[in-house]
Amino acid sequence: MRNPLYGRDIVSIGDLSKSDLEFIIERAAKLKASGPQPLLKDRLIASCFFEASTRTRLSFETAVQRLGGTLIGFSDSGHTSSKKGETLSDSIRMIASYADAIIMRHPQEGSARLAAEVADIPVINGGDGANQHPTQTLLDLFSIAECQGRLEGLSVALVGDLKYGRTVHSLAQALGHFKPRFYFVSPKALAMPAYIEDSLTEAGIQFEYIDQLEDVIPLVDVLYMTRVQKERFDPTEYMHLASQFILKPEMLERAAEHLRVMHPLPRVDEIHPAVDRTPHAYYFQQAENGVYARQALLSLVMNETVLDSVEGDPADV
């Protein structure tokens, strides 16, 4: 079977087709079930974090190490030549001559696309400014598929900052392949941007706005919460707004049994800690799934014929 991900750059969720997404998710599930496999043995991966991001970096680096790969890299740009004024293009050219693949995060939008054009090895985007973070979307899709048993035809509420949140934009775009029904719950000032609404309408995807968080709960399979960032509002306004978008355990009484609450983390106030003890909480499994989704992606990008090996005895690999 052909591996359509082999040798590819993973810059933007829009670069991945529906079948690519399904392929990665299926692979992540297999890797989660099979346990670690040496699929990146003798491979050197550069983990280049021009901007610090502990969660994403650790998740990626865990994925590499669990698959037997080795790592070089840096966790922020403080000690790199970019401080001396080196261009990103030059840094990437150099790193690409050392490693077999590059994982990168950078504070500027478009940095990963540029790096992918400059490097002759695969570049995986771990976040470029406010633009894309495709592996977050992959782990979200994998988690949704895992907890709901399917991706097709789900009702999904996206809650919180829908204006600036790249996570929800990419998730809406990716889930759009699977005929979802969306409910948007956000402060008016943080509503979904018009261009996202336009693209959903164009694709024939149903969506509606719901004012109250508790009203959306009985309607959905997945409640995807995001953080309303304090710095976007003055303190009084924030207090008022934030109080309307806090998920409390009693709100989940009207939830379907299979409803799962997700969150890209870190959470601040928007999910009451008591929700953690309900069977609906799924955000920590979701974070754990980040490792499997990244393992799946890395193993597919780095191995042309990886597919059958994982299904057999791990010792055969």
Next chain:
Amino acid sequence: MSEPRRETMLVEAIQSGTVIDHIPAGKGLVILGRLQIKNAQARLTVGLNLPSKGSGLKDLVKVDEWPFTEQDAAELALFAPDATVNIIEDYRVVRKFPISLPEVFVGVFPCPNSNCITHNEPVETRFTVLTQGERVQLRCHYCERSFADTLFTEN
């Protein structure tokens, strides 16, 4: 062929190069500015508020010894979408084509997103043109943001 030739004589005939005709009145100086950015040495002549064949007024720009390619012309599409380009050889119009929106603009505009990587790197900007009815948007190949065409033409 006689009509275009007579019109171009209104300003000053050029032996070879390009005449950009039917520029909406008021946009001639903008076109001039764009051409100067592209080639500071270009020999340019401008006619403003000339009578247009139909009704109303038009601007016109002549460019000596620079026969435009479609790409050269397309770069002006956001500023003068209805203009026509006449290629001149030996004082005659040898080719005539309308300015039309290209599929991509490469190296023409800076990205309006100040946090786009193109502002810091030795790379040409690249915008895909998206049209939806009358609405034209340019999408940055790098930062992936879309911007209304007016954002590029106003200032």
